[in-house]
Amino acid sequence: MPAADLLVTGISQLATPGGTGVRRGRQMSQIDIVENAAIAITGGRITWVGRQSALEGKATADLDLGGRAVIPGLVDPHTHAIWAGDRFADFEARATGVSYEEILQRGGGIRSTIQHTADAPIETLVALARPRIDALIASGATTIEIKSGYGFSREGELASLAAIAALRAQTPAAIVATLLIHVPPRDHLARADYVQMVTDDLIPAAGPHARAVDVFIEREAFNVKEARRIFAAARRAGLGVKAHVDQFNVIGGLEAAVEAQALSVDHLEASGPEQIACLTTSGTIGVVLPGVTLHLGLPAVNAGAIIEGGGAVAVGTDLNPGSSPLFSTQLAMALSIRINGLTPAEALTAATANAAAALAVTDAGRIAPGQRADFCVLADRDWRVAPWTMGTSPVERVFIAGCEAAR
Ligand code: NIG
Numbered sequence: 001m002p003a004a005d006l007l008v009t010g011i012s013q014l015a016t017p018g019g020t021g022v023r024r025g026r027q028m029s030q031i032d033i034v035e036n037a038a039i040a041i042t043g044g045r046i047t048w049v050g051r052q053s054a055l056e057g058k059a060t061a062d063l064d065l066g067g068r069a070v071i072p073g074l075v076d077p078h079t080h081a082i083w084a085g086d087r088f089a090d091f092e093a094r095a096t097g098v099s100y101e102e103i104l105q106r107g108g109g110i111r112s113t114i115q116h117t118a119d120a121p122i123e124t125l126v127a128l129a130r131p132r133i134d135a136l137i138a139s140g141a142t143t144i145e146i147k148s149g150y151g152f153s154r155e156g157e158l159a160s161l162a163a164i165a166a167l168r169a170q171t172p173a174a175i176v177a178t179l180l181i182h183v184p185p186r187d188h189l190a191r192a193d194y195v196q197m198v199t200d201d202l203i204p205a206a207g208p209h210a211r212a213v214d215v216f217i218e219r220e221a222f223n224v225k226e227a228r229r230i231f232a233a234a235r236r237a238g239l240g241v242k243a244h245v246d247q248f249n250v251i252g253g254l255e256a257a258v259e260a261q262a263l264s265v266d267h268l269e270a271s272g273p274e275q276i277a278c279l280t281t282s283g284t285i286g287v288v289l290p291g292v293t294l295h296l297g298l299p300a301v302n303a304g305a306i307i308e309g310g311g312a313v314a315v316g317t318d319l320n321p322g323s324s325p326l327f328s329t330q331l332a333m334a335l336s337i338r339i340n341g342l343t344p345a346e347a348l349t350a351a352t353a354n355a356a357a358a359l360a361v362t363d364a365g366r367i368a369p370g371q372r373a374d375f376c377v378l379a380d381r382d383w384r385v386a387p388w389t390m391g392t393s394p395v396e397r398v399f400i401a402g403c404e405a406a407r
């Protein structure tokens with residue numbers, strides 16, 4: 001074992017996805033479990049993982065966990081944490097039977113959040129988002145994707161990306177920024193101009209501030225033709241591609257995103273067997289968002305079928321005010337077992353290694369040498385407490401790059 005500046009012992013059970021890269025197919029059901037484990041950390045990176053007995057008194061522990069289980073820091077691959085205003089009126093209206101799509105059609109929903117967010121000062125956006133990010137970290141998230149998408153105009157979207165950059169400087173978690181092209185102008189004549197503004201002006205300007213471009217492909221949002229132009233502009237700017245697809249209607253979004261070699265296709269609530277088949281024969285990851293199924297009462301995507309078919313699945317909160325006010329990455333993982341048909345081991349992989357792959361992040365999501373030292377200390381000897389628990393947090397302590405971030 002190399003010399004360490006932090007040696008963690010007393011780990012009753014360490015559970016982590018093994019190997020490298022994206023877990024595919026049946027492999028997703030397998031995770032590595034080390035009993036009575038220890039972790040050595042140097043410079044914020046893991047240098048050694050193994051059984052504590054291998055140390056044989058060669059080193060003194062800096063941190064003895066006294067028999068608690070450890071899992072990798074969770075990776076939340078899909079949040080819309082930058083917003084102003086609220087959607088309580090939508091929430092009440094939906095409880096009386098008005099649908100999410102109807103509200104959006106009338107100019108409410110996402111469009112009402114845009115009204116509140118578009119002109120908000122960057123400092124306000126940061127101050128509003130900060131406690132949301134802190135809640136995700138306390139739930140175990142150590143890498144968090146944040147999308148823009150409520151800024152709408154060139155300036156509004158760039159302001160949201162600036163707010164994400166400010167959050168990155170303020171929080172210990174690794175923050176990954178995505179430019180989301182969310183909804184077009186309501187005036188049909190203005191749509192083409194808007195898409196041109198996005199492809200020719202916004203994406204090149206956003207390039208240095210985002211890792212990927214995401215497009216909401218849906219009847220009430222962008223069509224496939226528009227999405228293809230946006231994907232091409234993302235590629236020209238050197239950015240990855242992501243898409244919200246098949247949330248309410250199957251209109252070819254998944255196929256178009258897979259064709260563009262998207263990092264991930266997210267939602268999939270309405271996906272049918274053809275869409276699942278298209279996904280499982282691609283390198284694109286399917287991101288399931290059980291909070292949306294729960295909050296909007298949508299069908300649940302059978303993520304087990306994606307794995308059966310040889311595909312890879314990740315899970316996220318989709319934290320946003322309209323479709324998923326879910327402030328716990330751990331609970332998203334726990335819900336994916338009940339709602340999307342994953343096994344506990346598959347859910348752990350979905351919330352760690354596969355979620356990192358959906359963000360093109362290679363140094364998080366596993367407990368292995370070379371990875372950033374991000375891990376969660378659980379309130380039990382058995383790691384399965386993490387996907388099992390609902391309604392209180394099974395995560396006692398959160399470490400990011402070897403430093404304690406939440407307790
Ligand atoms: O992931 N579907 C589009 N976008 C978000 C919802 C945003 C909102 O309702 O404010 C989603 O569900």
Ligand code: FE
Binds near residue numbers: 078080244318
């Ligand atoms: Fe979303």
